[in-house]
Amino acid sequence: MGEADDKAPLLERLTGFGTHIRLMWTVAPGWSTFCLAASLLGVACNIANMIVVGRLVGALSAVVLHDAAARPLWGWFVVFAVAAVLGQISGAAMTWAGARTSAGYRARLDELIGEAGLQPADLGTLEDEKTAQRLSTLAENSRSWLLRFGMTGSWEFLVTKLTALGAAAVVFSWHWWVPLVIIACFVLVSRQVRGWLDELLDNVFERPNADRQRADYISRLMIHPEAAKEIRVFGIAGWLEQRYVRSWHAAQDVFWPHTGRRRLILIMVMVAEALVIGGSLALLGYQAYVGAVAVGLVTTYLVAILGLEAFGPMGDVESGLMRTTVFLRNLVSLRRSLGLPDLRPAELPAPTVPSGGALGIEVKDLTFGYPSRTEPTLRGLSLEVPPGQSLAVVGVNGAGKSTLIKLIAGLYRPDQGSVRVGGGDPFVDVDESGRVAVVFQDFVHYPLSLRDNVAFGAMGRAGDDVAATALQRAAGDELLAALGDGWDTPLSKDFEGGTDLSGGQWQRVALARALAAVAGGAGVLVLDEPTAALDVRAEAAIFDRFLDLTHGVTTILVSHRLSTVRRAERIVVLDGNTGRISEDGSHQELMAAGGAYAEMFTLQARRFALAGGTGDSAGAGA
Ligand SMILES: Nc1ncnc2c1ncn2[C@@H]1O[C@H](COP(=O)(O)OP(=O)(O)OP(=O)(O)O)[C@@H](O)[C@H]1O
Incomplete structure (x- = not known):
């Protein structure tokens, strides 16, 4: 902006300056008048100084110039x-x-x-x-x-x-x-x-x-394209403006x-x-x-x-x-x-190259609570997953499914008990945590190229061909063909030549990212409801495909929709009340047991059938 301004024609720059003065005037006429008066006084003083110093030296030289001592004057002038x-x-x-x-x-x-x-x-x-x-x-x-x-x-x-x-x-x-x-x-x-x-x-x-943060947030909101629709639909433009002014003044107070x-x-x-x-x-x-x-x-x-x-x-x-x-x-x-050196960048660990192969998971007496909560979310939970097994974790909202996944990925330290992945502690051992690939429900839509978005699953561990194979296996061929710059197309309209993807297209990119992670050596693969935005059939189709493609890899699927996870070899129900696993078995075994899983499954299948589904794909036939 500054550089562009320097090159702008003089008239334009003057107009800009005029606008700047006008804005100052509008915002604070009293203070602007004061500043103008003070500036004019400063200018008058500076000019007076120049004239007076000159007159002073002139007057002095008139007295001494004819003196022999005045000869070095010219030498001093050169030095000056x-x-x-x-x-x-x-x-x-x-x-x-x-x-x-x-x-x-x-x-x-x-x-x-x-x-x-x-x-x-x-x-x-x-x-x-x-x-x-x-x-x-x-x-x-x-x-x-x-x-x-x-x-x-x-x-x-x-x-x-x-x-x-x-x-x-x-x-x-x-x-x-x-x-x-x-x-x-x-x-x-x-x-x-x-x-x-x-x-x-x-x-x-x-x-x-808090007030400045709110003011900053509102000022960004007012120009954010995503918020533009709601601001107009709900007619809250005036309210926002007032709120901004109030917050900004409160911040200044x-x-x-x-x-x-x-x-x-x-x-x-x-x-x-x-x-x-x-x-x-x-x-x-x-x-x-x-x-x-x-x-x-x-x-x-x-x-x-x-x-x-x-x-x-x-x-x-x-x-x-x-x-x-x-x-x-x-x-x-x-x-x-945070334990970092003052001004020297610490050396971040380079991506490691996992040896590959499915890993087993061993969770023992795991207790974990968020510092902001009084009650622990998980209480003495134990779970053993042998290498290569496909496991589904189900449970009601807030039961702690994502929390368990984050602990397995080494993103939190257990309060009590232990988590082992392939025998190592994922919290301490970067190699082990790097071998757990997770696609979260809110997986990141990086506004980078399609290549980067897929290759992030195995960054530094696998070549370009891995991304290509992963996208193909995730049924993303059509998506690739539709992009102007192919692999190099930025997946965001904010970038030149970029484009936005639909929710379903993003799901494929996320799936490809997960498959790239497996190709890059991940030993455990987790899908934590990344397909929740899809309808039941589409989600079930993606999960089925996923299970086919990752056969022999330790996989964990997390979903609310029990019909979509029924194909997993093993299903565990996480009980939010006890913070532990309450049921454990295959779909058939859990249905036969007639516990919470069977109850939830039947309820969901009935709702699905009432909504016009066949009931079959929802699992009613199980
Ligand atoms: N970062 C956090 N800080 C504090 N509490 C949290 C945090 N993340 C989750 N919780 C709380 O921990 C509990 C378990 O949350 P979690 O997301 O693990 O459940 P979930 O079973 O995955 O839920 P959902 O099915 O809705 O995704 C919830 O009560 C939630 O509000």
Whole structure:
């Protein structure tokens, strides 16, 4: 956007600037008038300085130019000109080099933040609300222009502060106490401003703030194509806008009440600062008048005194730098809390190449509860699955089926008991957890190429041909043929040449992903209701196909629809009340036992028949 703006015709840029001023005016006419007045005053002062310094030197030279001592003047003039040109060149070089550095710096920040999201082996950390909020705040703030300003402005900051030190040394040579008094004043102002900024940045931007989050969310919602339909249908545009304004103002309230007192102190210190500088200049004028300061040094002292201003707050450069430091402080503290090195990316484990072959699963006395819940979800659950068996896990909503799957995949650590996959602990042993391939109900629709979407099942473990075979076996040939760029087509309309898939097409991609995982060496394959959005027949067809294709692989199917899992060799019923397996056997055995499974199955089959199904495919004939 910025680059495009630089290339825009002058008129367009002026129009843009005009719009910017108009917007400021509309939002805060009072403050805009104040800022305009202050800016005009600043301009008048700067111009007056230029004219006055020139007049001053002119007046001095008129007195001394005919003196023999004035001859070195031309030498000094050359030094002045060279220093000015070098200063310009170093400034330009600094900007160029700074921009190059900030590109890498920015990439590293994203890497460090992303890694904080990726690194914890389990889901527990990311599911912790505070950690998740801290992460998303960091990610959001890493995109802020002020932070970018801080990155590029560091060298400018250094130059200004070091120049100020030089100015202090010059003034020191006149009267040692003058720079000390002026610097003390500036440092006081600086501390006030910094304290205020710290509070502002910490409270409003860095710390998770529910009102700001809500305001941000609503502002994104207002332009989100997916929400557009509902917003219009329900006519909630006006409500959203009001809600946004209310949340945004509430977010700002966090810091405004603190600033009243601070503002008063700040004004007082600034007045004191103006008095001290004014006093110093008056003293310099007086000493020049009485001949106590060499006339040639008056201008030097004058400029040096004004140069001490850099000990004070430095506007945007300083705000940007502060924002950068506050941001980094929070990033480092989060990384430390996750056991990651401060600023060095940790080495993520490379994908391992599993040896292949079906794995057995052994779950013993497993107890697990979510930290936010008082009761454990699973209580002393035991289950043994021999290698190559096809198992279906059924149970009512919330019984804990997905939780069990996540524990088998090593995404949570058991509170008590143990989970072993192929004899190893999937939570600790990355190789073992990598061998459990799961397609979840909410499997990710990556807005990447079709190839990536399928190959993610076996990333780094299998060649391109694996993806091709997997898609073909998942009956995805037609889907591939319909894509403009074939395997390279991005599966999202947000990308150039991309396209969106239907729910059913995505199911095939997910199935292909699972099959690619098996080809890549996964020893256990789990389908955790990825087909729930399909109708009974389509789901049953996909499960049947899946069972055929994965014969000899340890498979776990999770579904509410008992008719679709009846072909599994073994079915277990997870009882949400006890947190354990309540029934275990083949479809026929469980039907014969006449327990909860048989009851649920018969009920579902009857509903299906009433809805117009044949009853057969729903399993009524079992
Ligand atoms: N991340 C979580 N944090 C807190 N509680 C959770 C979390 N995930 C699941 N739960 C709770 O744990 C219980 C079991 O959930 P789980 O998703 O494992 O059940 P399920 O049998 O797979 O349900 P469904 O059939 O509806 O998918 C539910 O009460 C659920 O609300």
